[in-house]
Amino acid sequence: MSTQAHRLSITQLASCDDCAVLRITGELDRGGEELFMGTLGACVDAGHRHLVLDATALSFCDSRGLNCLLAMRWLLQRRGGKLLLAGAGRRLTELLARTGSAELIPSHRTVGLALGELPQSHRPVWPPATPACEA
Template sequence: MSTQIHRLTITELASCDDCVVLRVTGELDQTGEALFLGTLGACVDAGHRHLVLDTTALSFCDSRGLNCLLAMRWLLERRDGRLLLAGAGRRLTDLLAQTGSAHLLPSHRTVGHALAELPQAQRPVWPPLQD
């Protein structure tokens, strides 16, 4: 699954019953807000309690994007799940630090490190198997 609108692309990299790993590429701002919330909301509706976002290719995130991340964190926590970030670049890391959100949305160096935060039975195979 890959969805793109304007300057934002969200691609599923791996999944299992409890967790999905998504690559978020481009710009997370007002133009991508509906796509971001709709795509991640559909993952939660499908039963995934944990979302891991690979943000290595996220080139821009403003306050609207941060609000999207915090909204998904809130939703997942109410379902006994977690939102985990992986590979945050300097800009996203700075935004999280400047807004006091770094403790709410901790970033892990890699997707593998983020997945290690979850119980083994709730993690998809990583790295994904090639077809």
């Protein structure tokens, strides 16, 4: 599954009952917030309590994007889940640190390390056996 709008695209890389791994590509700002919240909200509605965001291809994130991340973290936390980042670039890492959000949204070097924060029974197979689905 892949969705795209503005300069943001979101691709589901792997999933299981409790967790989905999504690649976020492009710019997470005002132009992409509706797509981001709608796509991730649909994952939560489908029963995923944990979301791992592969941010290696995220080229830009401003305060609106940060608010999206914090809102999704809040929603997942209320459902007993987590929002985890993987492969965040220097700018996103600095934004999280400057705003005090680094403690709220854990960031890991790789998706595999991020998934390691979850119990084995809540993790999808990683790396996935088949390539990501494109819509």
